[in-house]
Amino acid sequence: MDIEAVDIVDGQKSAAKTRTAPLFRAAQRSAHQNPIPSSSPAFSTPVHPIRNSKPPEPSKPSILPILLPPATLRPLAFRTFTKKHNLTLTSSALQAFATFIGKHCGSGWREEGLAEKVLDEAAKSWKKDGGGVIVPGEGDELKSILRDLERSMRGGKPSQQRGLSGQRSFAFENTSGDTTDLGPSPGALGREDSEASLGLSALGVEDSGDTTSSEDPRRWLKIVGAFDQPRLIYNVNQKHFEAASTVPSLLPDPSHKTHLFRHRYNLIHQRLLRNESFQSSSVASARTNSLQRSSSTIATTQQAYKITPIANLLGRSGSSHLLLGLLTTSPTGVLTVNDLTGCIAIDIQHARPVPEDGAWFTPGMIVLVDGVYEEEGSSTGPGLDGNRGVGGTVGGKFIVFSVGGPPCERREVTVGVSGASKDGYTSAGAGFGWVDFLGVGSERAAGSAMRRIETNVLKRASSGDLAAGRARMVICGEVELDNAKTLQALRRVLGLHAAEQADQTPMVMVLMGNFVRHAVMAGGSSGESIEYKEYFDSLASALSDYPTMLQNTTFVFVPGDNDPWASAFSAGAAVALPRNSVPDLFTTRIKRAFSTAGAEAEKATGKRADGEAIWSTNPTRLTLFGPAQEVVFFRDDMSGRLRRNAVTFRPLQAAAQSESNIGPDQKGNGDATAMDKEQESSEATDVDAAVETAESYIPTSKAQDSASSAALSDLQTARKLVKTILDQGYLSPFPPSDRPVLWDHAGALQLYPLPTALVLMDPEAPPFAVTYEGCHVMNPGPLTPPGRKGVAQWMEYDARTRRGRTREIRL
Template identity: 50%
Template sequence: MMNPDPVPSSSPAFGTPAYPIRPNKHTSIPTRTSILPILLPASTLRPVAFRTFTRKHNLTLSSSALQFLAAFVGKNCGSRWREEGLAERVLDEVAKSWRKAGGGVIVEEGKGASLKAILQTLEGNMSGGRIIDPKLALKEASAGGIPSLQPSTSSMTIADDQEPDGSDDTLVHPRHWVKVIEAFDTPRLTYNAEKKHFEVTKLKPSLFPHPSHKTSLFRDRYNIVHQRLLRNESFQVSLTSVGVPGLQRSSSSFAKSQCYRLTPVANLLGRSGTSHLLLGLLSISPTGELALTDLTGSIVLDFSHARLIPEDGAWLTPGMFVLVDGIYEEEENVRGSTLGGNTGIGGAIGGKFVGISICGPPCERRDTSLGMNLHENSQDISSSGGFGWVDFLGVGSERARGSRMRQIQMRCLREVHDGMELHRRLKIVVMGEVNLDNMKTLDALRKVFHTYNELALQDRPMVFVLIGNFVQKAMINGGGQGGSIEYKECFDMLALILSDFPTLLQRSTFIFVPGDNDPWSSAFSAGASSAIPRHTVPDLFTSRVKRAFATANSQLDRKQISEPPGEAVWTTNPSRISLFGPVHDIAILRDDISGRLRRSAVSVGHNDAEMEDGPSSTADLEEQTSALGQQEAGRSNLASPAMHSARKLVKTVLDQGTMSPFPQSLRPVLWDYSSSLQLYPLPTTFILADSEAAPFCTTYEGCHVMNPGKFIPEGDLSSMTWIEYDILKNRGRVKEDRF
């Protein structure tokens, strides 16, 4: 029996409908609460915004963004913004949307995302000062109901350490987080010396830039080295030396309670006979003399009585930034310059600087550069200082994503350990100078692939890195079309070998890094040093290898496994491998850098009688700052000459903070892409593929450096050498085998 009709009967007097509306038990009409907008000062909202954006999401609000948010909260939340916690929920959703849209650490309009667009979208899903979940509203609307106006629990209960989209839950295999970053895709960052932070270059890069960009290249290198040096404890002014006038430093002579002071080159004028500590670029002056140049000027150097610190511990070549401790001497006439005069701002000053000791700028550990304080037990990370908020690779900064990525790494490994793959090791196999035009190389590759193919699934490498030169001679240079055909046949033979190991192709990532003999740079350089960074091997030559991977992946049902398909990646030289975002940063460079260092090294003489007076400032500085690095590098066979050469090479490159510490005449660099060669902050791992140096694995200042050498060593055509790298332990091992 139907319930009594609450609506009166139809009557002209009351104007009631002839067919009254029957209530529906599935329909509930909510009462909409009106909001009275208020004018909310930005200063009043600042504590809540700081707690939500900075402490919870590691974001920084600009003043303009705070004003914009205060107006938005006052309009949509009204006077209940504080008592009912409406403002905190709204700001939390804005922060999550900003991170999801790819915004930077500083929340400001135009910094990677649009704050206005986020607030406009959010305003359309608000009612009564509360946020309606768009997905829930759409679901209920499609079901014929009216969406609830209460705040959605699904959008408000996301943990702080989770990504907003929740897509990370399905990516449980480590290879999902392997990303190859080409040199031309690396963020173009420059260091702003005035603001003391890194900025993204907004100018469009070009292969034919303005000549001023060449000057900017070396100026930016100087600014990075200079700020890194001033961050060193030896250059920090102590309170004791400031408070006691008698302990203040008057020269560059070292004292245990004092700090070092750098003297600009231009400030040497009128200070003849005094000792100073200089930082500058070693260069060859137009007169053919060795000179030191900084942002203020240049001075001729005299190294006849100098010594290198540590002795025979690093290379010294033009194009490097060095610390020189010595005495300035004025002369009556030095190459046309008058006494104490100069040729203008930035010009060469008169006289010469007699060096007593010289060393490279001290290296800085990665955790110091990023402001990280790691505790092994709790894995607590603090990024309050340093440059932890800078996204150096385009995969997220350490401050924004570091802790989250470490949790994902632990979850991926836990999934692996709890499953069938109980003892899985994350390994990378690195092979250098893989000459595919040598039949011995092809036989050796087959033996290596067969060895890893026979291992259990959990012990197989995750990534194979094959580094050129892929041909022994630059055939493209003089061979014309025939050279191109022969070069393609080399990769076709590689594809035939790879096809015999479909399980490796299905479950591994193969990365190919070209050398100077590979196209297209070899077409005009004939194998000589070409400009870096250089592009990948063209797709014209790699189609058969890609087809082998496609065929192997088609034979495996991906629905039954969570692992991504295998792939072949052709990347640039240099390039980067990112694993779990900023957690693992692996830099790769193919360059015979040791031979170039030997050919262009500067000889430094010394007078033993004069050096017996006492230690110099650079000597003590090097002894303090490099003790840890020498201790780490010295764990491997200190008596081996090959290991000594390896440590010498590693220290030279990492101290300079760049992959190419040479002048443009020795190793050309594309000016607008020079930031891709930057080694600051230090990567976790550096693969320095130098075919002229013996294979080695060593650690310096926390950075593990590996050189695979030649895959087929010279003089022994029946053996092969490669490196097996354990990612979690951050240690590599040189492996040898015969075929």
């Protein structure tokens, strides 16, 4: 009996053992004999019931229950749930497991490893059911798992026959004596799958190892609008994201405006505290103090930066501090820095930006300022004497020496991708790996599975030429439909890609507004609603000429500020973000064109095409293979607004002249200006010497020099714009008076974690493709660039290389 019980637990019971012996087989009945015996004594009904043909099930081994304290079980539960499955048990859940294990495992819970098997099976079931990171003991989910465990317990351990982890390995005997397997083999189902608890259901995929379900990467494409993505709030106490409890509204309470800036500050503050430069080590500090006492000539390690709350400046006049706060302008016109504890006026007369001419700093941004606090007898800010301390404006002023943006954090660090695993795919470590930021699955739940699918699908979809391939996205900016040249340029772009093979056409084509040159229904030259609908009817006529594109490509339309209905009252000014899509009233003809193309494909091939047109919001997000790739599309005149509102610092020449009066002994390591000039002069000397010693030297003309200088200037502008936006981690770092924001939907403007790519359509900035901290930022520019006649330009993004490039064609 013992040997047979072990075989049942391990799921390895053979067919020979399942056959009944002849002694216990039921007697053969004739065909006319009733198989159901009568209960009447006249028919000689036996006293005892008739034995069935199936053998008796083995009796359960008797387990003597014990009283197991939760404190005794805590180390094993921590090793199983936290270390192995990245889950956290509450005290009530630990008490429930201690009671269950003491009752069903008995005294062998530790020596025989029974408790570890129960905890491991419970953790798998919890993650299979989509449970969160914290396992509570009060809910019905854990009670349901314990009930299933109780029904499957055999000899103090969970039986594999019940299949708590979705396993089914029953073997039954058919009439011929062979065994029939009704499920996958135990080897195929016995592996641990810790990534199938969240997000995979939203993508319609199971992490079963099958990554060949679709060769078209558009199968794994999803458009997430600004009003559809989850609303998450960072909890400072728990240091984790949680879903917003309030219902979003376009007219919320005024307190939600405060929560908007508080949430932005908390995100950047926690991001800085996890940065290496802001983490101090007690071991290093103790070692530094001992070295300083022993010898003053020994070089010590650089101390970590420390952020000082503004309220703590009181009584510390003349001391240097590093502040993190929101840069604002007071009603009296004085620049101030605000954090959660107070506000202080700043003096930027001697301040230098970091890096020099590398970013813009405008009111509405969260900045790092380094300087000295000076406490004055007469306050310089509004209401300084009456509102000292927490919550008010601190008296005195803060002399700023340097201003910089908070350092950016890479996407891998935020979601906790620690590196490559043994199977060649990245694995999740620390960070916010369990947070589902877009509703397509978290990194812990779907990251590894989606990356396996991404590798296989993109490998099959790729071609020899990187300029072609299914995994491309075509991005056209400033598609002004009221301009005949724009429609001509769009036809050229569509014809170029429609001439390719059906399996090599781009999977996505994004058309970004403004779709008209002037605000609609605001008395401008673009007309009213009737004219606006006629513009889209012209676009539908142009699209109908290329049915191949309509049948195999997803078209995404991102509106601008001049598109309805927001332009009806803004008259071309900046509208509130995020803004909704173009109303369906104007898009009926385009939808009809896609339906016609799909019907023609079904008539020709017998299979209906799945091309579609998606009218999305501004901004909008595109996810490819779940959390593996995220692309953000945003239309805004960003660079012009930054130039108009940026804080002006002293010119570099004036700063260098003032520093030239300082002796060489008084200059510290922070004299970056002089060091940069010396480096530039040395580099220039090396270049001149190399040119003189060259065998052949062709002098460049003035036109070539001006073109190269213009290219360098455009590149500098692009880098400056990219660093400003990504360091803030926010698409609209401006005061509400300059760029209104819907307070309850401001989470759609967050760039945290950093996306894989960001398409920033800014017609006032030059076209560029720049990578910063792993995020590839692109600006396609207008489809018909001003000042260049007969040229159409657009951007193509390749999902395989995760890089974009600017393309042009003559009209």
